[in-house]
Amino acid sequence: MGWRANLWWGDAGPRCYLTVPVLFAALSFLWILDQTCIPAGTLRGEFYTTLFQSSYRDSPIGGPERWTASTLRNCDIFSGEWVYDENLPLYSSCKFAEPGFVCHRNGRPDLHYQRWRWRPRGCDLPEFEAHDMLNRLNGSRVVFVGDSMGRTQWESLCCMLLQAVADKSSAKLIHGPITKTATFLRVRFLSKNLTIDYYRSPFLVAGGRDLPPRSPKRVVATLKLDKMGRIGANWHKADILVINTGHWWTMTKTYRQGVYFEIGKQLTRGMKVDTALERAFRTVTSWVNDNVDFNRTQVFFRSYEPPHWSMAFSRLPLNASTYHKVYPQATFLREALELNHSPALLLNVTTLSSYRPDGHVFNYTRSSIPLDCAHWCLPGVPDTWNQVMYYSLLIRALVLWGPASVPEAKDPVCLSRKKW
Structure with missing residues (x-):
């Protein structure tokens, strides 16, 4: 009995x-x-399966005994400072890096800009494990969509992963060449059946020369703020999707070029560029919600990375405790994601990038632009964008790629979904 x-x-x-x-x-x-601790877009069944089938020590989010109020409050990977690290950069030469952005080959004498590591406040990021990420991406399709900053991040990720490939010739650029006007680029890692694509779409929303009736002669083209561009059909079924825009939303790139804004086939004369960007973000985030299968695709919206035109030839990062600046481009994106209750993650690199005026191309380029304080050197700051994206995927319990042991940070992290 x-x-x-x-x-x-x-x-x-x-x-x-x-x-x-x-x-x-x-x-x-x-x-x-x-x-x-369960990020938006994560299936709860998969989260708990991953949590309880893995050991607490190996779990990317740690066990319950490690979830303290202090950790939850202090561990924000997008707030912190840059610290010098002699172990960087992660790569020195790379066939996928655009020649105009490889500053040390273009005459830049100092290499300190390559050796700054991002350290979040209250925690630390693990080292970028190229082998680990390459294995997790096995059989996947990663897509970057946006402006030239998106292309730079695409180049950076290809270069970072290339370090884990024994036979470098097996990683091929199969759609190129890599230029600033290329509308589509693709790199394939043959050993992993992995493709990493870039689609050029500086504004994301639809645009063209089919003007509304009775448009003034000064109007050459319009951006349809309430309509997504056709390019979306090419990338909405990716496994990982990284979207960005921001740098083309200026007076120089719009009104002064004869590009005006349109909503519902009506020309919106006099609309401020910032207001147009805010409206476009709502359209894009809504379209992604309606057309992307979040059970299949992990979506990141990467925030605006500021230029530093007034800080040409800077040699050091700025002090995070004394430099504070608000960028409306980043605010509009966050608000659009919240308004549409989007399951997408916000890759908020605005603050960490704003501290790095030393990381820009300046005149160490092969471009015809005499001074470039908007684009970034490679290796450099864009590598950190990919590092925080990599870690963001790890702390989501690896829903996309399945449970596995992961590199542990010096302090465990469990981010509140409200911070995304």
Whole structure:
């Protein structure tokens, strides 16, 4: 009979007094976990399966005993400072880096800009494990969509992953060449059946020369702020999708070129460029919500990376404690994601990039532009954008790629979904 011999109906009452508070505590714990540690877009069943089938030590988010209020409050990977690290850069030469952005080959005498590592406040990032990420991306399609900054991040990721490939010739540029006007680029890592694509779409929304009736002669083309461009059909079924825009939303790139804004086939004369960008972000995030299968595709919206035209030839990062600047381009994106309740993740690189005036191309380029304080040197700051993207995927319990041991940070991280 064993334990059953000691169980009788009279025990049920007293046992209920213990069962009810235990059940209440368990449900409360699961509710807190749901609100703080399960990122938007994550299937809860997959999250808990990954959590409880992996050991706490190997889990990318750590065990419950490591989820302290201090960790949750202090570990924001997008807030921190740059520290000098002699172990950087992650690569020195790369066939996928645009020649105009390889500053040390174009005469830049100092190499310190390659050796700054981003250290978040209250925690640390693991080293970028190229072999690990390459294995997780096996059989995948990664797509970058946006302006030339998106192309730079695409080049950076290809170069970072190339370091883990023994036979460098097996990683090929199969659609190129890499130029600033290329509308589509693709690199294939044959050993992993992995493709990494870039689609050029500086504004993301639809545009063209089919003007509204009775448009003034000064109007050469329009941007349809309420309509997504056709290019979306090419990339919405990716496994990982990274989207960015921002640098073309200026007076120089729009009104002064004869490019005006249009909503519902009506020309919006006098609309401010910032207002147009805000409206475009709402269109793009809404379109992604409606057309991308988030069970298949992990979507990142990468925020605006500021230029530093007033800080030409800077040699050091700025001090995070004294430099504070708000960029509306980043604010508009965050608000659009919140407004549309998007499951996409915000890769908020605005602040960390704003501290790096030393990381720009300047005149160490092969471009006809005499001074470039907008684009970034490679190796350099764009490598960090990919590092925080890599870690963001790890701390989401690797829903896309399945449970596996991961590089551990010096401090565990469990980010609240509210920070995304």
